[in-house]
Amino acid sequence: MSTISTELVEPESGLPAGEPGPVGIAARSPLQLFWRRLRKDWLALTALGIVLLIILTAIFAPVIVDLAGTAAPRTQNADLTGDFGEPLGPNAQASSPSADGTVAQAGPFGSDKLGRDVFSRTVYGSRISLLVAFIATAITVLVGVTLGLLAGYYRGWIDTLLTRVMDLMLAFPVLVLAIGIGVACSGAEGCLGGAIQPGLTVVIFVISLSTWPYMARIVRGQVLSLREKEFVEASRSLGASDRRIIFKEILPNLVAPIIVYSTVLIPQNILFEAALAFLGIGIDPSDPSWGAMISDAASIFREAWWYMTFPGIALLVTVLAFNLVGDGLQDALNPRTAK
Amino acid sequence: MGTYILRRLLWTVVLLFFVTALTFLIFNVLPTADPAKLRAGRNQTPETVAAIRDQLNLDDPFLTRFFSYLGDLLFHFDFGTSVLNDEPVRPLIFEALPNTLMLVLGAAVVWFVIGVVIGTISAVKRGSILDRVAMTTALVAISAPVYWLGLVALYLFSSDLGVLGLFPAAGTYDASRGVFTSISSLFLPWLVLAAAFSAIYARLLRSNLLETMSEDYIRTARAKGLKERTVVFKHGLRSAITPIITVLGLDIGILLGGAILTESVFGIPGIGRLSFDAIQRNDIDIVQGATLFLALGVCTMSLLVDVLYAFLDPRVRY
Numbered sequence: 001m002s003t004i005s006t007e008l009v010e011p012e013s014g015l016p017a018g019e020p021g022p023v024g025i026a027a028r029s030p031l032q033l034f035w036r037r038l039r040k041d042w043l044a045l046t047a048l049g050i051v052l053l054i055i056l057t058a059i060f061a062p063v064i065v066d067l068a069g070t071a072a073p074r075t076q077n078a079d080l081t082g083d084f085g086e087p088l089g090p091n092a093q094a095s096s097p098s099a100d101g102t103v104a105q106a107g108p109f110g111s112d113k114l115g116r117d118v119f120s121r122t123v124y125g126s127r128i129s130l131l132v133a134f135i136a137t138a139i140t141v142l143v144g145v146t147l148g149l150l151a152g153y154y155r156g157w158i159d160t161l162l163t164r165v166m167d168l169m170l171a172f173p174v175l176v177l178a179i180g181i182g183v184a185c186s187g188a189e190g191c192l193g194g195a196i197q198p199g200l201t202v203v204i205f206v207i208s209l210s211t212w213p214y215m216a217r218i219v220r221g222q223v224l225s226l227r228e229k230e231f232v233e234a235s236r237s238l239g240a241s242d243r244r245i246i247f248k249e250i251l252p253n254l255v256a257p258i259i260v261y262s263t264v265l266i267p268q269n270i271l272f273e274a275a276l277a278f279l280g281i282g283i284d285p286s287d288p289s290w291g292a293m294i295s296d297a298a299s300i301f302r303e304a305w306w307y308m309t310f311p312g313i314a315l316l317v318t319v320l321a322f323n324l325v326g327d328g329l330q331d332a333l334n335p336r337t338a339k
Numbered sequence: 340m341g342t343y344i345l346r347r348l349l350w351t352v353v354l355l356f357f358v359t360a361l362t363f364l365i366f367n368v369l370p371t372a373d374p375a376k377l378r379a380g381r382n383q384t385p386e387t388v389a390a391i392r393d394q395l396n397l398d399d400p401f402l403t404r405f406f407s408y409l410g411d412l413l414f415h416f417d418f419g420t421s422v423l424n425d426e427p428v429r430p431l432i433f434e435a436l437p438n439t440l441m442l443v444l445g446a447a448v449v450w451f452v453i454g455v456v457i458g459t460i461s462a463v464k465r466g467s468i469l470d471r472v473a474m475t476t477a478l479v480a481i482s483a484p485v486y487w488l489g490l491v492a493l494y495l496f497s498s499d500l501g502v503l504g505l506f507p508a509a510g511t512y513d514a515s516r517g518v519f520t521s522i523s524s525l526f527l528p529w530l531v532l533a534a535a536f537s538a539i540y541a542r543l544l545r546s547n548l549l550e551t552m553s554e555d556y557i558r559t560a561r562a563k564g565l566k567e568r569t570v571v572f573k574h575g576l577r578s579a580i581t582p583i584i585t586v587l588g589l590d591i592g593i594l595l596g597g598a599i600l601t602e603s604v605f606g607i608p609g610i611g612r613l614s615f616d617a618i619q620r621n622d623i624d625i626v627q628g629a630t631l632f633l634a635l636g637v638c639t640m641s642l643l644v645d646v647l648y649a650f651l652d653p654r655v656r657y
Contacts, residue, residue: 168354168357168358168361171358171634171638171641172358172361172634173593173596173629173633173637174596174597175597176596176615176618177365179614179618180366180626181365275484278484279615294487297490301493301494302494308487308494309491312487312491315484315487316479316483316484327478
């Protein structure tokens, strides 16, 4: 494997750079260098902690809701709405006793228009958000990297075709396309012969469809310059096959930009999913999704501030944490542009 | 330069053809509702539906319909008819377009100014408290969903029910009262739409300016004894801002179609809102027309930007 940026790192004794001393100088791999730099970035590490916390929340959502003692996210409780069907605020008591004589109390985040618990729905909302964002990002990376590699490495007609398709995708009003496909595929039978079922699949399909050109373009650009480098030429002159050059020489050098771009893509996809849910596309209204909750809250936000506030903050914190991690990774990989 | 522009224009035409074809394909091959049934209304019989299908030529083969649509478009500048209320599509689009333009262009001015000012200050005062606060705020602004920000802004500042009542409420924008009388109801949407973009531009400009300021010619300028102010503004900023203008053009182009969320929250009857409603109703001709206009917007802006770039940056040659 050949990597471009293997730096020599001075040992603690502080020998002048460029004069290799007899002892104590070790070449660090780019990964080690990267980790050393990231370790010093407390903001990125904190954000990484928050990201892990959010992932754990998504995994253990039922446990958390159980511990908090709030109702399941889909449970509708008419006792938790006011006399005019308005939602109850955080920890508010119902105005009249329930059928069994007890007075119902709303959860810590209040209830929504159907008397569902906002806390439970916010906790469960992390599941849809992360699931869609991770799967869509994975598909984008897979498709984008494959096509970008092919276009950049083989050039010729593959490259022309791909660049043209990317141009087309970029000229297309993405949101209109997304909404169109979202609505068209949300019928009972799905679309493309049932390959795309209504629900989350539509959302994931739409998101990956509109983000892959960016990934492909970045990878293509990198490959175009990498394939002209000496180590690729050397490998080729040794008789290496295209396959070997692509996988052993070029791909390892793409790992860093791919990781950086993926971490940028995840928060974008989280926002994308929420925006589609806000517009009512793809996701079933009974499913707890942050975007759908905000959309639901939009009509009554003046009466029920808690209903739009908590899912919104959850969304903001999640996206912010991913963005901070992405920033940290980028700085650690490209120390020249670091803050 | 001339041949370059000509080639780009030709490619734009090809691109628009494909956009039109793709939209037509998506909305005709994957329809959820039959447009004829939609139009037949509540008391429909199979006969009336069949008659409407016949009248709308829905039974013709796909390609025949596509080329007849294209023919009307090219030779009569006819965008078809809205399925639901039989209105021609062209005036609908031309009514909505200025609203979106007002929203997006106004917001663009706001975010460009804020982005450049904050980006410059951050770069010049690199590493200071000011820089850190600005860049952290920027990241928060990037992470906030625009529709949520809109709701929060309305909750805090709208005049009818907001806590502070500084700005007109949602839904008060009404272009028929004259563009300039309703401009005050655009202040809040401008700020909300511009929030994330200001942040992106500030970050972008900051990193561009930092890179520029380490160039040799900046050192030369300083060595000549120029004032730091002159070095930053005349030498640094001028070159750091050029790539931002490219991004600005593309963002405006993309936003013309992507302002759906802001338009929804603030009740602005723009083209994004129009196409969103049309998609929900499966009103194909409106969607088709709107998509074409939006794609045209993206293509025109990207062409404009590339041409402009050659003037702004003398190193670029075509």
